Amino acid sequence: MRVINSSVKHFFRAASSLTVTFALIVSFFLFTLLAYNTNQAFSEWLIVPSFLLVVNLCLAIYFNKKFQANLPLLLFHLGLLFTLLLIALSRLTYLNGQLELNEGQVFDGNIKVTSAGLLHDYNLEKDLFASKGIELSLTPKVAITAVRSRISTNDGAEIVIGEHKPLVINHYRFYVTRNVGYSALFTWRPFKQAKTPQDNALGTVHFPPFLFNQFSQTAEWTIPGTNRMLWMMLSPNEDILQEAKPIKLSTPKNHHLVIRDGERRIELSQGQEFMVEEGVLTYVGLRTWMGYKVHYEPFKAYLLAVLLLTIIFLSWFFYRKFSASSWLD
Numbered sequence: 001m002r003v004i005n006s007s008v009k010h011f012f013r014a015a016s017s018l019t020v021t022f023a024l025i026v027s028f029f030l031f032t033l034l035a036y037n038t039n040q041a042f043s044e045w046l047i048v049p050s051f052l053l054v055v056n057l058c059l060a061i062y063f064n065k066k067f068q069a070n071l072p073l074l075l076f077h078l079g080l081l082f083t084l085l086l087i088a089l090s091r092l093t094y095l096n097g098q099l100e101l102n103e104g105q106v107f108d109g110n111i112k113v114t115s116a117g118l119l120h121d122y123n124l125e126k127d128l129f130a131s132k133g134i135e136l137s138l139t140p141k142v143a144i145t146a147v148r149s150r151i152s153t154n155d156g157a158e159i160v161i162g163e164h165k166p167l168v169i170n171h172y173r174f175y176v177t178r179n180v181g182y183s184a185l186f187t188w189r190p191f192k193q194a195k196t197p198q199d200n201a202l203g204t205v206h207f208p209p210f211l212f213n214q215f216s217q218t219a220e221w222t223i224p225g226t227n228r229m230l231w232m233m234l235s236p237n238e239d240i241l242q243e244a245k246p247i248k249l250s251t252p253k254n255h256h257l258v259i260r261d262g263e264r265r266i267e268l269s270q271g272q273e274f275m276v277e278e279g280v281l282t283y284v285g286l287r288t289w290m291g292y293k294v295h296y297e298p299f300k301a302y303l304l305a306v307l308l309l310t311i312i313f314l315s316w317f318f319y320r321k322f323s324a325s326s327w328l329d
Contacts, residue, residue: 016059024053047118050088057081072317079310086303092117095172095296101131102183102204103288111294120296128169129153134180134249134290135160149176149290171298179291180249181210182217182234184257188224190279206289207234210249226278231260234286235267251286 014020028049057080061067067074097111109126116122129151137146148162159167166173186203203224207217217234236252257268266274268283275281 012059013063016056016063021053021056021060024049024056028053046091047088050084050091054081054084054088057084070317072313072320076310076313076317079306079313082306083303083310086299086306090117090297090299090303092119093121093296093299095120095122095294097294098177098291099294100179100206100289100291103131103133103290106130123170124172127154129167129174131290132158134288136180136249147176147178147180149292166295171296173295175293175295177291177293178211179209181213181289182207182251183287183289184232184234185284185287187282187284188279189282190225192278202284204287205232207232209291223276223278223281228261228276228278233258249288251288255286257283 028046031046031049057077061074061077061081067077095113095116097113097116099107099111101107106127107129109124109128111124113122132150132152135148135150137148146162148160150158150160151167152158153167161167161174161176163176163178166175168174184205184207186205188203203221205219205221207213207219210217217236219232220229221232222229235256235258237254237256255269259266259268259274261274261276268274270283270285273280273282
């Protein structure tokens with residue numbers, strides 16, 4: 001039994017060496033490069049090297065008597081340990097996502113998740129807020145300098161969020177993007193009797209982001225419950241961004257839609273109808289839409305605090321080391 005205990009202790013002591021630490025740091029960076037270059041989930045690739053680094057650091061603190069005898073050095077390594085743990089927790093629980101809301105639309109609780117950690121537990125509910133309007137700031141050359149969104153929350157408050165000023169709900173941070181534009185609303189009345197929830201539906205067609213595609217506002221849309229594909233183009237009769245001042249992005253007062261259904265070409269103004277074999281399509285009107293990005297990483301603030309403390313402990317260690325004797329000797 002003593003031989004076994006001695007062998008285990010020797011193994012753990014060897015695992016705490018600087019050689020193993022260096023090898024694990026190199027593997028950590030290699031896995032990071034592989035994750036970026038292969039478009040794999042970042043947190044999944046780093047689970048093993050992060051765990052091994054934590055084990056290596058715990059063993060080093062336990063077996064290295066110099067750490068235990070030197071308080072600043074011990075605190076520095078404990079800071080490194082907590083830094084690794086917080087990085088691991090952050091990558092396992094983070095989330096990045098996006099969503100689009102029409103003006104006046106209430107958040108339904110759903111977002112498009114672009115990436116997320118293995119342990120993330122999505123917990124946003126519907127009806128938390130609604131989009132109320134889009135505000136733009138422009139330079140004299142009509143370049144966009146700021147984008148803001150007016151938001152009404154479920155408690156009745158109305159706030160303005162921006163690209164660097166988020167709406168925070170349960171650690172989820174909602175930022176505006178420059179993906180803003182127009183969406184056309186339609187009602188669809190099929191000639192046949194309604195059999196599915198998609199019949200007698202209100203349809204929404206999002207045109208491309210207006211700030212980047214001002215002269216290419218086209219989209220394709222399939223009528224609900226049919227295989228009929230329509231090509232649409234928004235044709236405003238005014239220059240929406242002509243004034244170089246803060247404005248509220250609103251729908252153009254004078255506009256029409258150009259619709260192509262096969263060889264047919266139709267121009268629709270608000271309230272007009274368009275008949276096809278399957279039913280009648282009515283153009284209800286134009287709305288603005290705003291794209292939001294969603295970010296969840298609640299451990300970031302703690303990580304920054306621990307990193308600052310770790311730097312302070314390292315500075316304390318070097319201060320004691322170099323102040324023990326005169327530099328002039």
